[in-house]
Amino acid sequence: MSAFDMKTVTLDAPTSPLNIKKTAGKVIVYLAKLAKMLLVWLMQPKNWLKKRTWIGAFILLRAAYVTMNEYGKNPFKKSLNKDHVFLTGAGSGLGRLMAIRLGKLGCKLSLSDINMAGLEETRALCKKEGVPEERIAIFVCDVSKKESILRGAQSARAAHGLVTLLINNAGIVSGKSTLELTDAMIEKTMQVNTIAHLHTIREFLPDMIQAKRGHIVTIASMAGLAGVPGLSDYCGSKYGAIGIDEAVRTELIQKGLSKFIKTSCICPYLVSTGLFEGAKKSFPFSILSPVETVDRIIAAIQQEEPLVVIPWRGNMVFLAKMLPVGFQDNFSRVIGLHN
Numbered sequence: 001m002s003a004f005d006m007k008t009v010t011l012d013a014p015t016s017p018l019n020i021k022k023t024a025g026k027v028i029v030y031l032a033k034l035a036k037m038l039l040v041w042l043m044q045p046k047n048w049l050k051k052r053t054w055i056g057a058f059i060l061l062r063a064a065y066v067t068m069n070e071y072g073k074n075p076f077k078k079s080l081n082k083d084h085v086f087l088t089g090a091g092s093g094l095g096r097l098m099a100i101r102l103g104k105l106g107c108k109l110s111l112s113d114i115n116m117a118g119l120e121e122t123r124a125l126c127k128k129e130g131v132p133e134e135r136i137a138i139f140v141c142d143v144s145k146k147e148s149i150l151r152g153a154q155s156a157r158a159a160h161g162l163v164t165l166l167i168n169n170a171g172i173v174s175g176k177s178t179l180e181l182t183d184a185m186i187e188k189t190m191q192v193n194t195i196a197h198l199h200t201i202r203e204f205l206p207d208m209i210q211a212k213r214g215h216i217v218t219i220a221s222m223a224g225l226a227g228v229p230g231l232s233d234y235c236g237s238k239y240g241a242i243g244i245d246e247a248v249r250t251e252l253i254q255k256g257l258s259k260f261i262k263t264s265c266i267c268p269y270l271v272s273t274g275l276f277e278g279a280k281k282s283f284p285f286s287i288l289s290p291v292e293t294v295d296r297i298i299a300a301i302q303q304e305e306p307l308v309v310i311p312w313r314g315n316m317v318f319l320a321k322m323l324p325v326g327f328q329d330n331f332s333r334v335i336g337l338h339n
């Protein structure tokens with residue numbers, strides 16, 4: 001029986017109280033009326049040349065965007081101090097910083113990586129930041145191997161019980177052009193960046209259903225939204241990770257589990273962790289710091305945001321996708337994405 005077939009699950013009451021939903025409904029109706037009035041005014045030909053028309057149109061678009069963006073997001077920051085997190089790739093970079101932040105927020109930590117020395121350093125840093133030792137479990141887990149994931153899951157449950165927060169963060173990059181890649185590189189990248197996500201989700205989703213509380217976080221990349229030269233295996237693997245996130249999210253909705261099991265897919269631009277050493281930034285982006293990236297990831301988890309592109313202006317990729325492909329390719333070359 002698959003995790004999704006567990007029909008006995010009774011649903012929790014929605015996170016936000018009923019009166020908040022009613023108020024939100026009223027605000028949406030009010031905004032819709034306002035938008036209609038503005039549209040009627042804008043449609044009058046004599047108004048087209050007025051500056052006010054364009055300011056009004058901008059406000060309208062911005063209000064529509066903000067309303068749509070807030071839809072489905074938890075208006076409050078949820079507390080994470082009841083959660084038990086299974087975090088992959090916690091031995092360095094973003095994983096290490098997330099471990100420290102989540103530990104400080106009261107999470108029970110199951111930290112995994114292939115690099116034990118890195119994990120020990122992460123644990124020492126967590127303790128230095130005041131996270132009690134009994135809340136930190138570390139273990140070697142190679143996410144490219146299913147047996148290793150299963151062993152990691154057993155160690156995590158033995159340490160802190162059911163896992164309610166899964167963060168698929170471990171990731172690798174070969175940085176070779178398609179013809180330079182070896183078979184081994186391609187397979188490893190797919191196993192770590194994509195296939196592992198299916199194994200960990202399948203492993204921990206039943207825990208979340210049993211606990212009636214859960215959150216699955218995918219650390220993807222902007223390279224999973226737009227292909228770039230020299231990263232065909234990486235881009236393919238991140239497109240795959242984003243596809244898995246989207247499909248699981250819709251399954252949770254279909255099975256009535258999305259009320260208490262959330263998903264967040266995070267797509268950062270380049271971050272200065274060393275993973276993409278030597279890569280050049282392109283207009284209009286600048287290289288992100290690990291701290292600002294992790295701040296945004298934690299906020300996304302607390303507010304149960306389904307998709308976050310970091311920085312926000314990276315969302316322009318969705319608009320760019322509506323343009324003819326030849327134009328997209330030239331545009332990305334001109335702004336330096338091909339470097």
Ligand SMILES: NC(=O)c1ccc[n+]([C@@H]2O[C@H](COP(=O)([O-])OP(=O)(O)OC[C@H]3O[C@@H](n4cnc5c(N)ncnc54)[C@H](O)[C@@H]3O)[C@@H](O)[C@H]2O)c1
Pocket residue numbers: 088089090091092093094095112113114115118141142143144168169170171172192219220221222267268269270271272273274275276
């Ligand atoms: N750094 C960036 O520019 C950037 C941008 C977008 C997305 N990301 C993504 O963010 C995530 C974290 O990257 P980072 O920048 O912190 O890199 P990082 O190299 O500092 O951290 C990755 C961690 O994953 C671990 N790891 C590698 N292979 C593993 C395996 N088989 N099993 C378990 N652990 C394994 C490594 O030991 C390392 O600790 C990755 O998924 C990466 O693709 C990074």
